[in-house]
Each structure stands twice: as structure tokens, then as C-alpha cells.
Amino acid sequence: MKLxxxxxxxxxxxGLFATSSVAGNADLVKEGxxxxxxxxxxxxxxxxxxxxxxxxxxxxxxxxxxxxxxxPEDALYAKIYDPYTTNPISAMPAFGKNGWxxxxxxxxxxxxxxxxx
Amino acid sequence: xxxxxxxISALVALATCTLNAGGFDTQAEKDRTALVAYSExxxxxxxxxxxxxxxxxxxxxxxxxxxxxxxxxxxxxxxxFNSRGKSQYDxxxxxxxxxxxxxxxxxxxxxxxxxxxSFKDCFPKTDIAGExxxxxxxxxxxxxxxxxxxECLVSNGEKSWNMKKGKSAKLQAYFSFATMEAGKKxxxxxxxxxxxxxxxxxxxxxxxxxxxxxxxCANCHVQGTGQRVxxxxxxxxxxxxxxxxxxxxxxxxxxxxERRMAGCNKDQGENPHKAAxxxxxxxxxxxxxxxxGMAIDGPDIRK
Numbered sequence: 001m002k003l004x005x006x007x008x009x010x011x012x013x014x015g016l017f018a019t020s021s022v023a024g025n026a027d028l029v030k031e032g033x034x035x036x037x038x039x040x041x042x043x044x045x046x047x048x049x050x051x052x053x054x055x056x057x058x059x060x061x062x063x064x065x066x067x068x069x070x071x072p073e074d075a076l077y078a079k080i081y082d083p084y085t086t087n088p089i090s091a092m093p094a095f096g097k098n099g100w101x102x103x104x105x106x107x108x109x110x111x112x113x114x115x116x117x
Numbered sequence: 118x119x120x121x122x123x124x125i126s127a128l129v130a131l132a133t134c135t136l137n138a139g140g141f142d143t144q145a146e147k148d149r150t151a152l153v154a155y156s157e158x159x160x161x162x163x164x165x166x167x168x169x170x171x172x173x174x175x176x177x178x179x180x181x182x183x184x185x186x187x188x189x190x191x192x193x194x195x196x197x198f199n200s201r202g203k204s205q206y207d208x209x210x211x212x213x214x215x216x217x218x219x220x221x222x223x224x225x226x227x228x229x230x231x232x233x234x235s236f237k238d239c240f241p242k243t244d245i246a247g248e249x250x251x252x253x254x255x256x257x258x259x260x261x262x263x264x265x266x267x268e269c270l271v272s273n274g275e276k277s278w279n280m281k282k283g284k285s286a287k288l289q290a291y292f293s294f295a296t297m298e299a300g301k302k303x304x305x306x307x308x309x310x311x312x313x314x315x316x317x318x319x320x321x322x323x324x325x326x327x328x329x330x331x332x333x334c335a336n337c338h339v340q341g342t343g344q345r346v347x348x349x350x351x352x353x354x355x356x357x358x359x360x361x362x363x364x365x366x367x368x369x370x371x372x373x374x375e376r377r378m379a380g381c382n383k384d385q386g387e388n389p390h391k392a393a394x395x396x397x398x399x400x401x402x403x404x405x406x407x408x409x410g411m412a413i414d415g416p417d418i419r420k
């Protein structure tokens with residue numbers, strides 16, 4: 001009885017975790033998309049189009065983003081945090097290093113970028 | 118005898134003057150010539166010169182950018198190469214929204230100050246847009262058309278005007294229009310070491326990374342020219358100052374060069390610099406020098 005109860009609670013909790021992490025991920029992607037598009041946040045759209053995404057008037061200052069789903073998360077994180085580590089003459093701003101986007105925001109962006117085919 | 122001495126010393130003065138002019142503007146002339154060559158080479162055939170436009174689409178390179186854009190054409194800003202945008206621009210130009218502003222500028226020009234004087238006393242001629250900014254050796258500072266208007270007001274006991282829009286922009290529209298009508302060109306001279314230093318300071322600012330984005334003006338208006346920020350093509354440094362003040366659709370009013378600069382400072386993630394600051398004046402001096410010899414064609418319209 002005790003055991004059954006425990007099991008029940010455990011499954012309930014893990015169920016809770018599972019659903020919340022799925023919902024959390026969808027929320028994160030949404031949050032990242034907002035940061036990507038909004039002028040006062042990441043404003044990535046100013047320079048980048050993104051494959052498979054319906055966005056208005058992307059710029060051509062940077063490359064059209066594609067195949068990012070295949071990038072490891074930490075590589076995407078590093079690109080946003082400080083693009084000079086992989087490309088010392090990049091014209092892309094260092095959003096993390098310059099303190100414009102915080103850790104949480106960059107993680108949300110990474111979640112969104114992972115949905116770009 | 119006396120007359121002869123006077124004549125000789127006048128000649129000597131003239132000779133040193135021209136000599137100096139030749140000396141102090143050497144670097145600026147080099148920079149200007151290089152910029153003209155760069156701009157023409159980049160837009161000779163955009164479709165072939167893809168290294169300048171690594172992320173542009175085939176369509177825009179093949180169908181939007183004309184070939185062989187020459188020096189003077191860059192005064193049109195991004196409309197020099199954005200053919201599709203240019204046709205919208207031409208439509209608006211048929212009924213330019215700045216015409217009233219020119220008339221109002223003309224009225225402001227002759228309107229009496231409280232002391233009975235007027236702008237005519239500070240600016241006897243009106244076709245002067247190409248002479249600004251200049252370096253004033255006595256003040257040891259660059260004088261822009263905006264700061265000259267302000268100084269005229271203040272020295273006549275009047276209140277300063279907003280330097281970005283309103284009356285100052287309207288008076289500048291009148292000067293600019295008169296200069297264009299007279300067929301005059303940007304006509305700057307660098308005639309002292311102090312002037313050459315101001316030019317160099319301005320140039321350094323143009324090429325320095327700033328703001329949280331760590332972008333320089335040159336990132337966008339030299340390398341970036343022809344690329345887009347969102348849907349907006351970035352204009353070339355060459356010819357960037359010939360047509361101010363501009364009526365911007367976004368502002369729905371006329372604005373001075375200083376007003377436009379505030380927007381670009383924000384684009385870089387930097388707090389805008391004051392219109393009459395040394396930073397602004399030096400930078401505008403450099404920018405205007407890059408357009409030296411190009412026709413004044415303001416006021417104009419921009420998105």
C-alpha cells in the first residue's frame with residue numbers, strides 16, 4: 001500500500017516534469033522567436049533570414065540561417081555569446097559578451113534556432 | 118615702391134596659402150579618391166562582384182542593382198542602386214512634401230530678430246550649403262550649418278532653436294535649395310593642421326566600433342552598402358551628406374543631418390550624441406569631405 005502510494009506519487013511527479021518540460025520547451029522556443037524578431041531584443045532579423053520561418057523583411061547583412069537544427073547547442077550558444085571566437089572578423093555583434101542578452105535569453109534563442117531546418 | 122611690396126607680400130601670402138591647402142588636405146584627398154574608386158568598383162557589376170554582397174539574393178543582384186554606377190550617382194543614397202525603391206522615390210518626388218518647408222525657410226531668412234537684424238546679416242548669401250561644415254581656425258572648431266544658425270540666433274539675443282527639426286531644418290532646406298538652384302557643389306577645404314586634425318578625428322569615429330552592437334558607421338555604410346538591414350538598403354558614405362535636410366516618411370517631417378545621426382547612433386546601440394558636440398561636428402566634417410565636388414541636391418526625401 002505504502003509502496004503503491006509512493007509509486008503513484010512518483011509517477012505523478014515525473015508526469016508533471018515531463019509535461020512541464022515539453023510545455024517549457026515550446027514556451028522557450030516561443031520566447032526565443034520573440035527575441036529573434038523584436039527590435040529591442042535580439043533583432044537578429046535585422047541581419048538574418050531563417051529557413052522555413054515566416055518572417056517579414058529579413059536583412060542581408062548576415063547569412064540566411066539554415067540547418068541550425070544540426071548544430072550542437074553549445075556551438076549556437078557560443079555564436080550568440082561571442083561570434084569572434086569562431087570568426088575573428090565577424091560583423092555580428094557579441095550579444096552575450098557585451099551584456100545585451102542574458103544567459104536565459106540566449107538559451108531561449110538557442111531553443112528557437114534549433115527549430116531552423 | 119610701397120605698392121610693389123604690398124603686391125609681393127600678397128603674392129607670397131597667396132602662394133603659401135595654396136601651398137598649405139595642397140599640404141593639409143593630402144590625406145583627405147587620398148581617402149576621398151579611394152572611396153570613389155571603391156564605390157564604383159563595388160557597383161560596377163554587383164552580380165559578378167559577389168564578394169561584396171555575400172548574403173544578397175540572386176534576384177536583387179541580377180534584377181535590382183544597375184551596373185556601372187558612377188561617382189555623382191551615389192548622391193542618391195541607396196536609390197543609386199535600389200532600382201525598385203527608386204521608382205517609389207521618383208513618384209514621391211513629383212509632389213515633394215518639403216516644398217512648403219523651403220518657403221517657410223525663406224520667410225525665416227528675412228524675418229527680423231527682436232534687435233532689428235536678421236539671418237541676412239549672418240548669411241549674406243543663400244547658396245552656401247556646399248561651404249559647410251568648415252573649420253574655423255579662430256574658434257579652433259568645425260562649424261556646421263546647424264551650429265552656424267544657432268550661433269547667429271544666440272549672438273543676436275534670440276533663443277536657440279531645436280537643431281534636429283523645425284525652423285532650423287526649414288532654413289537649411291532653403292539654403293540647400295538655393296545652392297542646388299545655383300548649381301553649386303560641396304566645396305570644402307582643409308587649410309590648416311588643426312583642420313586636418315579635426316578631419317582625422319571624424320574619420321576615426323566613422324571607423325570605430327561603438328555601442329553594445331560594436332558596429333561602426335563603416336560596417337554599415339562602407340562594407341555594408343548595398344546590403345540590407347531588414348528591408349532597408351544601407352546608403353554609401355560617398356554622397357551621404359549632399360542632400361540634407363531630408364523629409365523622412367518615418368518622421369513625417371523634415372530633419373537635419375544631426376537628426377538622422379541620432380537614429381544611426383541608436384542602430385549601433387549607442388546613446389545619441391548631442392547635435393552641437395565636438396564629436397558630431399568632427400564626424401560631419403569628415404563625412405562632408407568625402408562628398409567633396411559632388412552637387413548639392415537637397416532637400417530630399419527618404420523612407
